[in-house]
Amino acid sequence: MHPTELLRQFEEKARAVQTVVRRVSHWREAVRYAVDLTVERGGRTLAPMNLPPEASQSLEDATPIGTVEILRPPLRNHLQDIHTGLTPADWAIAETGTLVLDSTSEDLRIATMLSEVHVAVVPAGRIRADSLELKGEIASLQKNGPRYVAFISGASRTADIERVLTIGVHGPQELHVLILEEDAS
Amino acid sequence: MIRTPGDVKTYRKELREALQNTFLRQTLDNFAAAYRESRAKAFEGMDLESLIAEIASRKDSALPRLDELLAEFKRNAESVGAVIHEAATAQEANEIIARIAREGGVRKVIKSKSMTAEETFLNDHLEREGLQVTETDLGEWIIQLRREGPSHMVMPAIHLSRHQVAELFARVTGEPMDPDDIEKMVKVARRTLRRAYLEADMGVSGANFAIADSGTLGLVTNEGNARLVTTLPRIHVALVGLDKLVPDLETALTILKALPRNATGQAISTYVTWITGAVECAAAPSGRKELHIVFLDNGRRALAKNPVFSQALRCVRCGACANVCPIYRLVGGHNYGHVYIGAIGLILTAFYHGVENARALVLNCLNCQACKAVCPAGIDLPHLIKNATRHVLDREGRRPLKNVLLRTVLKDRKLFHFLLRKAYLAQKPLAGDEPLLRHLPLFFDKAHGFRSLPVVNPRPLRDRWDRVRPDEKAPRMRVALFGGCLVDFVYPEQAESVLPILEKHAVAVDYPMDQTCCGLPALMAAEKETARDVAVQNIRAFEDSGADWILTLCASCGSHLKENYPKLLGDDPAWKERLQAFTGKVIDLSSFLVKVLKIQPEDFRGTGAKTAYHAPCHLCRGLKVVEEPRKLLDIAGFQYVPAPDEDVCCGFGGSYSLEFPEISAELLKRKLDHVEAAGAELLVTDCPGCVLQLRGGMDKRGGRVRVCHIGEAVGEGLKD
Structure with missing residues (x-):
């Protein structure tokens, strides 16, 4: 499938499960987005995990002291106060609007599980058509364990009371996916 | 409990x-x-049939190698720090898990949803051991608080109303709860359970997959609770049925293409979690998770080896x-x-x-x-x-009287038919001028009175055959009619009404006299041997007919002859060719008229009657004939009026309607309500069993919709 078509399909499928999808052209923009979103939601903390060096620098610049507190590992110390988790994703799957995250790091897991809002950044070039296209990559991670790999498609949800779809039960209440278009690797 | x-x-x-x-x-x-x-939307554009076949074949090839896959899983998982346990029984599994908890100094346990843990009644066991267990899947938490079992594998609390949940939550939290604010109730669960996660020493999960070649567990959830259960506490125990073993990730991903789509109509569940070995865990003294995987047999190995039942282990719990x-x-x-x-x-x-x-x-x-x-x-x-x-x-080691009778009577055609004729005499005092019994014979209880019953015909089809058979001098094809008990002994007019159509198309029709009951009632009563005996009799009865087609008006007989005869005789090489020659010729009336004879509208007067259609289970799903009856109605000039749930069972199910009359009556009522609401004046179907049920129900409710076999309706509309 053509990359633009993959991107389009990913956006469509992700939005179908209430994921907010935006295109960004560099990490700086992604960081800005996460900080602004946190402020907008009235959040006071942001837990960045596994960000590339350039993003970490932007984060310093984007968060004036006193607005949003940057939480540092170990996140076990902040289990109850992570508003926004900001992480990269390793791949995305167009067929189902899914993110794939190697979540072996416990801090990364906590940032993506216990935050109210998860903002994930994935390079456009890492979108694949379906999960089977990634079977080699994932299997090789697993053969090199211990490993914790997560497929995430939307925010946490339940329909356990009268089958009424309700978003945000145990995991994040919102999932935002920022597609980084500069990197085609 | x-x-x-x-x-x-x-x-x-x-x-x-x-x-x-x-x-x-x-x-x-x-x-x-x-x-x-x-579901239909979720599978749109996908080749579902191939996907099903692939899942079946992948599971089928894994099942005979469960022990091999288990050894491989064990080797791989142990190499990355997991501890593998094997439990032969539910009790053993519970004891292993209790022991892990004891040795780990555990007091509080959190759980994500696991049908396998439901199977072993794990919570009861752990609670008896003095542990505090909290379910975290919202539905499971609700039923745990109510001390009930799940009423659905995926939506365990689907039987409860928002009012019941609100009352429950109000009691548990001591706060008033608005039943119409479901979102608020979910937040209450989020808040309350968040504390439980943080306090727990041990998390218990099930698994949807156990991938042998990497020792990986796969967990599929929407709420995200399994992620927290497997991350926060220092100990993780996964209870896994042996049937969840698959060789590789590709098999798991293939199943995952169908599981959420088929379960909830989702392209994928929100979280799919793959855990390989003991990952880092700051709460554990070693800095690594203490991961235990308990594989449960509890009858699975025996099932896997059973030639009939092994396919039950293909189940993916959707x-x-x-x-x-x-x-x-x-x-x-x-x-x-x-x-x-x-x-x-x-x-x-x-x-x-x-x-x-x-x-x-x-x-x-x-x-x-x-x-x-x-x-x-x-x-x-x-x-x-x-x-x-x-x-x-x-x-x-027991046989109900019904089974004993079926066995004795059904395999002796002459005795069986003799008894059917006697039944006519026995019911005579109950029957009026009409061929319906409005009052039940004494041996029925009053729950059976939801429909009138037809009278056994004084002259069955076999007795009339010489008089009614078409005399075709130069036939273009030969058809042998398979009557089935209902057409032969109760509704011979259904067969007679289609003869003129066959005659018009120069079809020679034969009615082999040695044919008997198709044998489905025997199979339904779990009397396989008897079903096999009559199958043999029927195949023999039709072998000398020289027919190109074996035509039946009964969907149940038709699907039994075609689908079940191979199951009954398939393992016998002596019957292979004779069986294929027989089943290859079996065809239902609608398909025969539309696809073989290719009848045309010009042959029919075209009454334009508003006609509803009931799709017999054994036609639309058994024989997979869906379009032909509707085409037939169109060709024969009826105005087809669609009704909801046309392909939902009418509730007859042969002797089912005698065993569970209340369910049968309710299904019938719904069916007839739909037909009446659609404004039909005529209701047709392609199975005499469905006719019996639908006509009897319509008569009993005094409804005005005429019910008949599609063959009767079409035959009557033929131009002279």
């Missing part, structure tokens, strides 16, 4: 109570309609067999299973929870095939349910 009735009488009483639960009925009706739509079951839809999961519910539950109960819990349950199947048609692993569920019935009978 779950209680399942051990006899039909008590079971029927519970079913009657369930039928009074209007909330449940409305909920399950809405769900059935929504499910059908969302719950769809309940979603489409017309009986589940009426009575809900607590009355349609023990721990496992739905069609697969009827089967697994007999093996995992003992024949005493399956005895009554396993009889509650219409054989309507809806479950088989929706199963993502291609499990022949109705077939296995009948075999499970037999398994229960064999285990208990």
